[in-house]
Amino acid sequence: MGKTPGHLHGHYPAPNLWLQLLEVRAFWEHTAALATAPMWGSAPQGDGHPVLVLPGLATGDASTFVLRRFLNSRGFDARGWGQGINRGLREGVVEQAYKTLLEMYAENGRKVSLIGWSLGGLFARELAKQAAEEVRGVITIGSPFTGHPRETNAWRIYEFASGHKIDDHDLHGPLRVPPPVPTTSIFSRTDGVVSWHCCYESRKDFAENIVVDASHLGIGAHPATLYAVADRLAQPEGEWAPFHRDGWRAFVYSDPEKHRSRHAATHDAVFNAHLPHELDKAAE
Secondary structure, eight states, rough: OOTTOOOOOSSSOOHHHHHHHHHHHHHHHHHHHHGGGGGGSOOOOOOOOEEEEEEEEOOGGGGGGHHHHHHOOOTTTTOOOSSSSOOOOTTTHHHHHHHHHHHHHHOOOOHHHEEEEEEEEEEEHHHHHHHTTTTEEEEEEEESSSSSSGGOOOOOHHHHHHHSTTTOOOHHHHSSSOOOOOOEEEEOOOOOOBGGGGGOOOOTTTTTEOOOOOOOOGGGOOOOHHHHHHHTTOOOOOOOOOOOOOOHHHSBBBTTTTTHHHHHHHHHHHHHHHHHHHHHHHHH
């Protein structure tokens, strides 16, 4: 599949040095999540359906432990991907994740929700395209599915971990094609690794964006993220509705539309102009 026309490398700059330094917040975000465990009961209650959680680049299931522990405490059946460290797009990785997804679906007899942190979110979106009938919805956390890898501060780590150049696989166009299930993108405008513009979901039907103030390395354990994830997963199957920001939520979750730049709007216009072309090629 070819590259999406009109996309320019570096359309959005990677987060600057100041934002990178702010990644030290991750320690406090993980600590805050555990410290607020006694209040987890105030989050929406789950219905027991299976949830597959995919880790980010150069991390494994240990990095999603807090998130999975929280979800299980709320009545969901959250599990890790069981493939050790995520070293990028390597032979057999997506196939094994697909197998795990189908096994969870068969075991529970219910559709599986997919959650992916950073690179794990890109995998989650692709899995949902392969198994749309078995997937309930996708939640990505700090995942740059609309941008080029060089618009992050992790592309060199990706090349080192995966053993191949980021341009060896022409996936940038296909990744922009949304999965045929409800999607939620959770991201931070102060992310020190990924440009937040690259995490913005421009599709309007059964798709949404939720903004939290967090680091990239800690966003998956941030209390605001945990609550939002539980809220999204607790929706009855087939009754999806956008996340609301009424009442106290307006003070915790900023308006994603308010922060959009003119460049982001231009980027979406280019993307949407070529989306039908990418969808047609994906169906071939």
